[in-house]
Amino acid sequence: MPIPVAIGAFAIIPCNDLPSALPFWERLGFDRTGGDDDYIIMTGLGCEVHLTQAGKGPWSVPSEHNPFGIFIRMPDVASVAARVEDLIIRPGGVLRHREWGLYEVGIHGPDGLLVRIGWPSRHMRNNDADTPT
Template sequence: MPIPETTGAFAIVPHNDLSGAIPFWERLGFARTGGDSAYIIMTGWGCEVHLTQAGAGPWRGPEKHNPFGVFIRTPDVDAIAVLVDDLVVRPGGVLRHREWGLYEVGICGPDGMLVRIGWPSRLMQGPAAAGSNPG
């Protein structure tokens, strides 16, 4: 699958075990579309994430208090959450409309990285729209 023609800002995420992180992103619905053995480009849900091997010593990703995070903005919040229900951060990560106007869920990713998936509450349709907050 070739790298798609997209515009936007994309996260470059270091992982302590790059090859071990790929199955996580695949579970989220991403597919490898480019890169090499040390830099992997994955696309899915209209988004792109770039994965790289974290370094050693001070360049290793802190697993206990990882400051890195990725936000995936897509209307398919519910569909993705079902794929990784066992990784949802609870109690705060349950699917809900947040006070800042997003319907979202939090997922625990590789190396303790937070992955949030969300979409503007005002744009949600179907059952998720029922609890919509103004935003």
């Protein structure tokens, strides 16, 4: 699959073990669309994520307290949450409407990466359902 032509801002996420991070992103719904051994471009869920091999020592990702995170805005939050039910951060990350106006889920990613997926609550049917309008 070729890299799509798109305008946007795309996260670059360092990974301590780049090859082992790929199955996580594939499970979310991403496909590898470019890159090489140390830099991989993944496309899916209407966006693009760039994964890069982290360095050693002070350049590695502190997986116990990873300071990195990514927010993916897409309407079908519930179906992605169902695919990764075992990775949902509990209790705080469960799929629900948040006070800041998003219907979202928090997922534990590779190296302790916080992955939040959500959609504006006002665009969800009946504001209690998991179906986008």
